[in-house]
Amino acid sequence: MKKLTVSASPHVRSPKTVPGIMLDVIIALVPALIASVVLFGFRSLLVTAVCVVSCIASEYIARKIMKRDNTIGDLSAIVTGMLLAFNLPVSIPLWMCVVGSVFAIVVVKQFFGGIGQNFVNPAIGGRIMMLVSFASAMTDWTAPLEWFKNGGIDAMSTATPLASLTANGDYSSLPSLLDMFLGVRGGCLGETCALALILGGIYLVARRVIKPVIPLCFIGTVAVIMLIAGKGDFEFMLYEVLSGGLLIGAIFMATDYATSPLTTKGKIIFAVGCGVITSVIRLFANLPEGVSYSIIIMNILVPHIESITRPRPFGAEKEKKEKKKEEAAS
């Protein structure tokens, strides 16, 4: 006869683990990494390596100093390092990568208690800190495929399509929509290739690491607002969706577990908020790009979104009634 085991619940455990999920995210980021090497040369591999190594090192040292158990085994530092690197231009000086990585891991993540406790996405925190500190180095875009043509001697600077994009304008100076989709444009090293990012996103959804709600609502909101702003200019809308960091932001950064709401309703509010802020910044602000700022602002609002979308336990009365009862009782 089989022995009965008496134990406290939960009795059924999900096979998902943090390292497993993080490994899936890393796998999903690989196509974008390959695309960045093809587009911007082997330096993008170097930038990514520097970010990943300094993220792991700073996580290890920070945990050691704070006398907490070490968490580098959960692979989350690698994901942070890769995402941060994907948000940097390929020409960025390597010491800046180290500064940004240390900031992302130590200040944004470890000061708030490590994995699951970070108040905003660490990679975005690091990127914004670098953008504010090193404005010129962070907006020095390299033209794609130049390393290939020139034998990697001279990197040619270019503008991102976002900078010269206006509704109903002349799109002839911009890369074609096919180039935009394949990532043959100036930009951060991991954000340009829409094809690779969408492939990664599909992998994550198929592996059930993320739900498609946030990316779809985020991108959808931007698309709708841009369609209205461009007075129905479909091409303008497509350029807006494919340029900047919208896809990498929506698929990989806004879906971070610790900094996005738990419920579907909350996720929709969060993603629509991201989309609205991104569009407002792109259309009206001095900055050309607003994806990272929109995600960081909505990250900070997540606790409030959670409190207004808290699910009601089955059979529980509505909160309003309870409040009224309490008031009557008191």
Next chain:
Amino acid sequence: MAEKKSLGKEFTKGLIKENPVLRLVLGTCPTLAVTTSVTNAIGMGVAATIVLVCSNIVISLLRKVIPSKVRIPAYIVVIAAFVTIVQMLVKAFVPALDTALGAFLPLIVVNCIILGRAEAFASKNTVLYSAVDGLGMGVGFTAALCMMGTVREILGAGTFLAGIQDLLVLFGDNVFGGWNGLDFNNALSTIGLQPITIFILPAGGFFVFGILMATANRIAEGRGKPKAELGCTSCPMAGHCNKNKDEKCEGTDKEATA
């Protein structure tokens, strides 16, 4: 007060244990605004210390004369008088500091540290203790400003004590052979580095502020030790606090709650 007071204790408590900026979190606005350079931090700290000591002395002298219902306006008048004097002196003798601090020099009037010490300490203690308390708090304020200024100036601007001659002009022209602070920018750019601009922006100020506060808490409380009580004397709301009514508060000013 339960424990016996000593002058030394009243002075040193302002440095770490009850440091006005790092432990009581008072005077945050000037702290974040002027600490972009050490020179400004020293100027601001010294100016505030002078006002703090003088106003503590006068308010302590007048503590039995001022009716509790109008004490805040009375304190403000006393503080404003000293701030005006200090501002005129700064304008006359260190004009560069006046330009650098701008509105934050006259704003010492509403600096929470000064009003807080008047309300929490000087109005209940004798003149000598109040003066020492003011000095300790002032030195603590200046030290905190200088620490923040050092980190922010070195990391954010790549300089240290830049423009110090603006302050040293008090002691004559070209003191220390006209030494005007250190500038690491050339050295940095030769090895391909540059200052991290965010540290002289408000956001970076908050980061440095938070890290210094955590450090001060660590030093004041340590690990494993019981949490240090700040006590009601350090609380600017002591006069209006409910604890007062239950007489749980040490150093209760009964007139204030009446």
